[in-house]
Amino acid sequence: MNKIFDILQDTDRELRDDPSGMHVLVLRRSYDASPEELWDAITDPQRLVRWFLPITGDLRAGGRFQLEGNAGGEIRQCERPSLIGLSWESGGGSSEVHLRLTPDGEATVLELEHAPVPAEIVPNAAPGVWGLGAGWEMGLVALGDYLAGDLPEGRAIDWIAAAGPEQMAAASATADQISDAWVKVIGERS
Template sequence: MIDTTEQISAVERTIGSRVLEAGEARVLTASQTYDAPIEEVWDALTDIERIPRWFLPITGDLRVGGSYQLEGNASGKVERCDAPTGFAATWEFGGQVSWIEVRLSPAPGGGTRFELEHIAHVDEAMWAQFGPGGVGIGWDSALLGLTSHFAAEGEGVDPAQAAEWVASDDGKRFMALSSERWAEASIAAGTDEAEARAAAGRVLAMYTGEGPGPEM
């Protein structure tokens, strides 16, 4: 089992911005160092047979120009691939298009540093309502899955057990800690503390099924 507090503390989270053709976008960055060679981390991230062992079932063509579909989640197109150091793809979900960029590099103390950027044009009302945790909690869960995958020497994550864990006290605590850390990243980026904490509470309630989702 992965220690919840240890995993949450292993991830670095920042909020920034980037100017795109369509205007300024928000950039959420999540980084973690894994005790594995860069080629091993790359394989876990890009092998279509291996991705479901730590993330979600996926179909498609994982080559530049190819499309992918994550079961019950996002779809998109692979825009760039620089094996084994990084890739970029669109992230299309709920009628919205955003982008992900992944970079891998040797960590100073050994292992591989994983860095994920999620770049999105976010409606101001949506940001005020849910803050970065709207996608940040999901990415924390993905990084947890990857940590578990390497700890189990490549064994898969059982979907039934994963669903049971999410509903458990430990799973809810993980999401609460994740929401709290993303709120802290938002505050560090300039968001009013009271507003950031309130958004963190709403997004946590949404993830745990105790509150409403986005208002459409």
């Protein structure tokens, strides 16, 4: 099997309604890691920067965080090694993100829930267009690559910027396939 096929098959994607008419975006992926190992990879700034973005702030419940060049917010829940709840403040809006880690034999399932997603975002999704679901999912794919030891050393934003045309084409193809999978999820709701 090829890597893109595995990525598409290894992620559960869901978009459901909430009582306010908005949507809840949910992704689930299983990682070959213990809950503690996965927790450290998503909370330790030295590890997070390897697969996602540099983060600063007071990284504990009640503290505020800022992702370099991206969103910031408040950490509202922090229950090691099973739950992180935070506000996601970006572009003048605010939403909630919850990360849940559940042991599953030798693996751990990470569930990411982002809500509310405005209803008007959903009909604007189109094949090949990066959306909220595809953006989160690309991060979760990078997390899996990091845990497997398949990422270069250094900060993710540095090695992405230095990627050659071949690596960029592969990443773009993966992003397009993930985006198309989200379009299918959205289409099934219509």
